[in-house]
Amino acid sequence: MMKLRSKIYLLMMTLIASSLVISCGIVGGGTTTVKIGLLSPQTGPIAVYAPGFEDSANVAISKLNEDNEDYVFELIVVDSGCDGTAAATSAQALIDSGVSGIVGAACSGATLGAIAVAAPAGVPMVSYASTSPAVTTAADDGYLFRVVPSDAQQSVALADVVKSMGSSNPAALYMTNDYGAGLGENFKAAMGNLCTEVGYDPTEGSYDASTLAQAVVDGGCDSVVLMSYATDGAAIMEELLSQGFSGSLYGADGLADAALLESFTDTAAVDGLVATKPRPGESSTAKSTFEAAYAAAGGNAEGIYTNETYDAVNLIAAAAMADSNDDLRDDLASLGSNYDGASGVHSFDSNGDVSGTGYEICDFSGTSFSCSQIWTSGGGVAGK
DSSP: OHHHHHHHHHHHHHHHHHHHHHHTTOTTOOOEEEEEEEEEOOSSTTGGGHHHHHHHHHHHHHHHHHHOTTEEEEEEEEEOTTSHHHHHHHHHHHHHTTOSEEEOOSSHHHHHHHHHHHTTTTOOEEESSOOOGGGTTOOOTTOEEESSOOHHHHHHHHHHHHHHTTOOSEEEEEESSHHHHHHHHHHHHHHOOOSEEEEEOOSTTSOOHHHHHHHHHHTTOSEEEEEOOHHHHHHHHHHHHHTTOOSEEEEOTTTOSGGGGGGOSSGGGGTTOEEEEEOOOSOOHHHHHHHHHHHHTTOOTTOTTHHHHHHHHHHHHHHHHHOSSSOHHHHHHHHTSSEEETTEEEOOOTTSOOOOOOEEEEEEETTEEEEEEEEETTTEEEEO
16 A cells, blocks of 8 residues: 555656646756847837847747757847947846847947957857948957848948939938948948938937938938938938928838837828838748748737847857857857848858848838838849
């Protein structure tokens, strides 16, 4: 009788232990935990885009845990504030928590601030949205990668779009941060002729949207190109509408998302805006797998940099699983050779950059957002 009771007791303990393992999400007997950090712009001028980035990362983590029995993947999300100083502080918090790598940041200045902390700690970063040319030349000791092309290329695409739409005398309003200044400088070189150009500090309270709009109106410009983020871009467009500007509106990836509408008081001001954003690659298993899972999770199919966020998470996870020397740089470089991801086929160059697959050309018709054209370096502007 005592033996029978002992056997029953042991069986119950085994069942309880199994239930605890399953309830903790450790399905499949995972023995190695891999922590991945995400620098998300939860506050600041592009906070409206943060939910899309976080949803994409969570989709990636869920699939990684489904597909890898020997590992448990954990996502740790912190706020970058779209700011170099804030991102550096958040990056340090991620490093202290033991992450294998950091996904991010979105804003270029935040990425440059964070890598200054991450590189000395030996923690790699893969940015999903930082496009400034300054990222290419950052002193990162080989720890910084990105799955989006440099704005040295986007500026050419944007200039071609402006010309193809019949605008010949545009104003350029650009932020004086790493992203805006780099894009503005390269756009000016690609366009060759500007009606007027004005740089401004995008920090809330540091710029006057009315004055910026007035410069465009006073210049008699036939169009305006905004190298801006959501908050400041919306404020400037509302002032342009208020001052009776009737020219064409253009923008870059900082404005190319349906969520931009959330930054407006008067959404009539966004009507007609044409904006570029990096183009996801051709149809592939990776792309369709992500997009189906993202849609099932309630994600916005037109959200910006969602495919790229998914790829960045997967690259760091794959590098962590392949690592044999506690240095993920060589693993990322190896994996990033013809990497077939949801955002396209990417190969990292010696600076951790990729060439990309071109750009989508998107527009707001009223409050409806769609992307019906593309730009490629070989074909220029064309229909999808």
